[in-house]
Amino acid sequence: MHVKEFEIRWNDIDANRHLANKAYIEFAAHTRMAFLIENGFDQRSLAKFNIGPIVFYEHIYYFKEVFYGKPIQVSLEVSGLSEDGKFFEFRHNYYDQKGRNFARCEMMGAWIDLDSRKLIALPEEMNELLRKMEHPDDFRVLTKDDTRKFAKTPVDLS
Numbered sequence: 535m536h537v538k539e540f541e542i543r544w545n546d547i548d549a550n551r552h553l554a555n556k557a558y559i560e561f562a563a564h565t566r567m568a569f570l571i572e573n574g575f576d577q578r579s580l581a582k583f584n585i586g587p588i589v590f591y592e593h594i595y596y597f598k599e600v601f602y603g604k605p606i607q608v609s610l611e612v613s614g615l616s617e618d619g620k621f622f623e624f625r626h627n628y629y630d631q632k633g634r635n636f637a638r639c640e641m642m643g644a645w646i647d648l649d650s651r652k653l654i655a656l657p658e659e660m661n662e663l664l665r666k667m668e669h670p671d672d673f674r675v676l677t678k679d680d681t682r683k684f685a686k687t688p689v690d691l692s
Contacts, residue, residue, distance in 0.1 A: 536609065538607065561626075562626045566587075594639045600630055616676040620653055623642045625640050
């Protein structure tokens with residue numbers, strides 16, 4: 535499991551003086567990118583293959599408030615991956631300074647070709663990096679159906 539520590543800054547607090555919703559997303563995104571960079575998914579590699587990660591959804595579950603003034607830790611686990619690496623699922627847990635879990639984020643995403651703007655399989659050398667990583671006990675192999683499990687579709691104004 536990958537863990538990153540953060541200091542809660544003034545601009546991470548909302549009107550209720552606890553950690554703002556946006557901060558949870560930002561800390562998770564920063565943790566993901568740090569994890570990916572440390573594992574060979576740096577800007578050079580992404581540019582070489584002309585790919586980028588996209589997010590389908592991020593669901594946050596709040597268990598307890600957390601306030602300004604104490605450090606927090608955000609973990610990351612690769613909880614799901616499709617065979618070809620096109621789809622990925624990450625789980626983040628948020629811990630206070632005493633190691634108590636105060637929130638969880640589950641996110642799913644995919645890789646996009648930056649020219650065609652279409653979803654693509656992860657290049658084999660990069661897919662191998664994700665497959666070799668330690669996975670939690672509830673790790674699962676993802677399919678396209680997993681990306682549609684919430685059955686949400688756009689509804690235009692007109």
